[in-house]
Amino acid sequence: MTQSPRTFEADILIVGSGITAAMMAAHLVEHTSRSITVVEAGRASTPLRERAMARERYLAYGESPWKSDHLDDQNAFGTTWGFSPSMTVGGLAMHWGGVSPRYSPEDFRLRSLYGVGDDWPCTYDDLDPFYQEAEERMGVAGEQGPVALDPRGKPYPMPPLPINYNLAQLQQWAAKSDIATWSTPSAKNSVARDGRAQCQRCDTCYPVCPTGAKYTPDITWDALVQSKRVTLLTETLVRRLVADPRTGRIMQASGNRTDTSGEAFTISAKTVVLAAGFVWSPHLLLLSQDSAHPNGLANRSGLVGKYLAGHRNVNAYLRVPMPLIPGINVQHSLVSKQFMRPPRSSRYLRHDLRVWESSVGREPRLRNDNGDLLMGDALLSDWKQRASGATARVRAYYDVIPDRESKLILDDAHRNRFGDPMPSVSFRDAPESAALHMWQEEQLRALFTRMAKAGGGDILRMENSANDLGQEHPAGGCRMGTDPMTSVVDGWGRAHDHENLWVAGAPAQVSASCCNGTLTFAAVGLRTASAIARDVSSPITRSGAP
Amino acid sequence: MSETTPSPGNRRHFLKSATVLVAAAACAPGTDATITTDSPRAQPLRDADLNSAQLSALAEAVLPAALGAEGQRAAVTAFVAWCDAYEPVAEEMHGYGYADVRYLPADPVPAWRAQLDALDRLAQRVHHAPFASRSLAERQALVAQATRSVRGERLPSPLTASHIAIALVSHWASSPRAWDMALGVQVAPMTCRTLDGAVQKPLPIVSAASADSGVRSGSRT
Numbered sequence A: 001m002t003q004s005p006r007t008f009e010a011d012i013l014i015v016g017s018g019i020t021a022a023m024m025a026a027h028l029v030e031h032t033s034r035s036i037t038v039v040e041a042g043r044a045s046t047p048l049r050e051r052a053m054a055r056e057r058y059l060a061y062g063e064s065p066w067k068s069d070h071l072d073d074q075n076a077f078g079t080t081w082g083f084s085p086s087m088t089v090g091g092l093a094m095h096w097g098g099v100s101p102r103y104s105p106e107d108f109r110l111r112s113l114y115g116v117g118d119d120w121p122c123t124y125d126d127l128d129p130f131y132q133e134a135e136e137r138m139g140v141a142g143e144q145g146p147v148a149l150d151p152r153g154k155p156y157p158m159p160p161l162p163i164n165y166n167l168a169q170l171q172q173w174a175a176k177s178d179i180a181t182w183s184t185p186s187a188k189n190s191v192a193r194d195g196r197a198q199c200q201r202c203d204t205c206y207p208v209c210p211t212g213a214k215y216t217p218d219i220t221w222d223a224l225v226q227s228k229r230v231t232l233l234t235e236t237l238v239r240r241l242v243a244d245p246r247t248g249r250i251m252q253a254s255g256n257r258t259d260t261s262g263e264a265f266t267i268s269a270k271t272v273v274l275a276a277g278f279v280w281s282p283h284l285l286l287l288s289q290d291s292a293h294p295n296g297l298a299n300r301s302g303l304v305g306k307y308l309a310g311h312r313n314v315n316a317y318l319r320v321p322m323p324l325i326p327g328i329n330v331q332h333s334l335v336s337k338q339f340m341r342p343p344r345s346s347r348y349l350r351h352d353l354r355v356w357e358s359s360v361g362r363e364p365r366l367r368n369d370n371g372d373l374l375m376g377d378a379l380l381s382d383w384k385q386r387a388s389g390a391t392a393r394v395r396a397y398y399d400v401i402p403d404r405e406s407k408l409i410l411d412d413a414h415r416n417r418f419g420d421p422m423p424s425v426s427f428r429d430a431p432e433s434a435a436l437h438m439w440q441e442e443q444l445r446a447l448f449t450r451m452a453k454a455g456g457g458d459i460l461r462m463e464n465s466a467n468d469l470g471q472e473h474p475a476g477g478c479r480m481g482t483d484p485m486t487s488v489v490d491g492w493g494r495a496h497d498h499e500n501l502w503v504a505g506a507p508a509q510v511s512a513s514c515c516n517g518t519l520t521f522a523a524v525g526l527r528t529a530s531a532i533a534r535d536v537s538s539p540i541t542r543s544g545a546p
Numbered sequence B: 001m002s003e004t005t006p007s008p009g010n011r012r013h014f015l016k017s018a019t020v021l022v023a024a025a026a027c028a029p030g031t032d033a034t035i036t037t038d039s040p041r042a043q044p045l046r047d048a049d050l051n052s053a054q055l056s057a058l059a060e061a062v063l064p065a066a067l068g069a070e071g072q073r074a075a076v077t078a079f080v081a082w083c084d085a086y087e088p089v090a091e092e093m094h095g096y097g098y099a100d101v102r103y104l105p106a107d108p109v110p111a112w113r114a115q116l117d118a119l120d121r122l123a124q125r126v127h128h129a130p131f132a133s134r135s136l137a138e139r140q141a142l143v144a145q146a147t148r149s150v151r152g153e154r155l156p157s158p159l160t161a162s163h164i165a166i167a168l169v170s171h172w173a174s175s176p177r178a179w180d181m182a183l184g185v186q187v188a189p190m191t192c193r194t195l196d197g198a199v200q201k202p203l204p205i206v207s208a209a210s211a212d213s214g215v216r217s218g219s220r221t
Helices: A019-031 A048-061 A105-114 A124-138 A165-175 A217-226 A277-287 A376-387 A431-454 A518-536 B011-019 B052-062 B065-084 B109-127 B136-146 B164-173 B176-183
Strands: A006-015 A036-039 A230-233 A236-243 A250-257 A264-274 A309-319 A334-336 A353-358 A391-399 A407-415 A421-426 A458-464 A472-475 A501-503
Touching: A006 A019, A006 A277, A006 A518, A019 A036, A019 A124, A019 A217, A019 A518, A036 A236, A036 A264, A105 A124, A124 A518, A165 A334, A165 A353, A165 A431, A217 A230, A236 A264, A236 A277, A264 A277, A264 A518, A277 A407, A277 A421, A309 A431, A376 B052, A376 B065, A376 B164, A376 B176, A391 A431, A431 A458, A501 A518, B052 B065, B052 B109, B052 B136, B052 B164, B065 B164, B109 B136, B109 B164
Parallel strands: A006 A036, A006 A264, A036 A230, A264 A501
Antiparallel strands: A236 A250, A250 A264, A309 A391, A309 A458, A309 A472, A334 A353, A353 A391, A407 A421
C-alpha cells in the first residue's frame, strides 16, 4: 500500500537555511504577517554550548567541530574547490571566517566602466541599505575606509576590531608603498551586542567560534523559531518544484525526509524562495524539469546553472624588518580597497588586498640546516632564533569574469539515495579574463615584491591560485538581469518565468567581485526579501529584530 | 629553511599555511607547525598505556631542559592525556578545498608504544642497561639512532609523527606556552583572551620560573 505524502502549507516557503535564508526570514518576519516555512535537508549541528569543547578537539586533532553537518549522498562533483559539503542548519556560514567586506561600486558596472563582463541590474547605491541591514542583523564591526573607496550610507553598527600591535606596524609598512589600509570588517562582536559576547580573539573564527561572538545563522534561526514566526523543517530535502503548466506559478515543493524514514512530503506555498546557494539552487531548478519545462524550471534562457562566478588570488609571505609577534590575533587583518577602482584606460585588473601577521618561517623544526636532529635545548635555541624574525602575509583576490560555460550540470554518474543526479560544477573564465590571467598574476607578484622592498624586506614565498581549480566565494548559476533571454531572475531575484518563484543571494549574482562574498550574498537576499514583502502586500508588523 | 608547499588545490591547506599559527590539522602529512591544546577536556576514550618511566626518560632527552623537571612532567602528562582522548577515524574538518569528507588516521599509539619498548631494547643492546638508566647524552644518541630514517626539516603535527620521540616534542612545541618560550613574550597564541590586550606589545617573560613548565594548565575558553 502506498502511503500518501505528508503535506504542509505555507504562505512563503524558503528552501535552504544558510546565511541568506536566515537574513531573509528575519526581514520577512518583520515586514509581513505571512506564514514562513523554511526547509533544510540537513540537521542542526554542534550547539553553541558544545563549541568550546569542539574547538579544543579541532585544535588538538583536526577533528571537525561540526557534527553530522552533511549528508553522505548529497554532494557536488567536478571542480569543487571552494565548495563545502556542509548541509546543515545555518549552512556554510556555520564555519565561515566572518570577514564581511562590501563589493565596490565598480562591481555593479563592469561593462559600462571597463568593457568587460556584464553590469548588474542594480547599483551599489541600490544595495547600500541592504548591505547596512545585513551588517546590522549580523553585527559587523568595521572601520570606515577612505570615503571615495569605501562609500556607505550609515556607519558600521559596531566599532572595528582593534588594529593590534602587529597590524599597527604592518599598517605603517604598507603606507611606505602608498597603500591605505584599515581594519577588515568582520561579523564579530567588537563589543558585547544582542546578548552575544565580545570577541576574545580565540583565532579559530574559521572554523568555529567558541563564544558566539562571531555571527552564525543558527543565532537567527534560534530566535525566529522561538518566536514561533517561522517553521523550520530539518532533514527535509526538496527534490522537485512543481509548476502549473498553464500559469507557470510554482504550486508545490515535493521531496523526502533525509532521516531513516525517507518519508515523502509535499509543501504547497504561495511564494517559493530558493536560498540554497550557488550549487543547490540551480540544481533544484534543473531537477524540476517537466513536460512544460524540459530543461528545468526558470530556464527559458538556458542559463540555469551557467555563469558560475568567483575569484582567484595571489598570496605571499614576506620577511619584514619589524618586531612582529605571531599569535596576537592571526585571523584579523588589514584590508585595502585601493585596487578595486583601476583607471578605465588601463588593462583590466581589480583586486583587494589583505595583510596579516604570520608565523611562517618562525616555527620550530626537526632538523637544522646541516640535517642534524634537533632535540631539547638545541631545538629551543634554534626555534628562538627563528622566532626572532617577522613575517607578513599578503593576499589579493582578483576579479575573474565568468564565462557562460562556467557551469553546473546534472551528473548521472552520481545519484543520491532517491535516484536524483547530483550536480557537477566546472568553472571557466570569460575570454577577456582568460587573456589577462597571466598578466594579472604577474602584476600582483610585482606589487608584493614592491611592498617587500619598500619596507626593506624580501619575499619568503609566493603562490598563485592554480588555474585548473575552482574559484573562491563562488556565486552565480541563476544570474539576475533585465532581459529574460540573458538572465534567470530579474533585478530583484524574481524568476522571469515564474511569478511566485524567487532565487536569492549567491546564485543570483552576476559576478563575484574580488573580495569575500558572504555579506553581498546576504544583502542581495535582503533586497529580494524586501521585494517579496511588497509582493505579498501584507501589513507591516515590526516586532523587533530577532 | 624548507617551507610548506601547499597543494594548490587544497584551500584548507592554504588557509592553514596562510594564517599560520594554525590548528592541528592532524591528518595531512606536511602540514604546518601547529598549535594544539595540551589536553582536550574530553573524557579519555581509553588508556594509551605508555610506560611512564620510559616516557619520562624520553621526555628528559628530547624536551628542553629549560622546562625543568616539573615542566617536563607536565608535558608528559599532557601528551598522555592527548593520546588517551584521541578518537581514531573521526571526521576531519572540511569546509573548503574539497567536497569529499575525510577522516583522521588510525590510532598511532600502538606503534608509539612499540617504539618506546624498542628504545629500551636498543639501550639493552648498546649499553646492556635500560633506556631510563642511561645518561642524557646516551639517551639522546639512542633517540637519534632510532629516528635516523625520519627525513625532512619539518616538525610534523603530533598525530602524523612517525616516532614517539618526535610526537612528544611536537605536542609540547604546539602548546601556547612553548610558543611563548620561543618568542620570549606572553602572547599565548590560540588562547581566548580579551580584545583589550591586543593593541599592546605583549609583555616579556620575566623569569625562567614563569615559563618553567612550557605547558598551559586550566581552561582557555
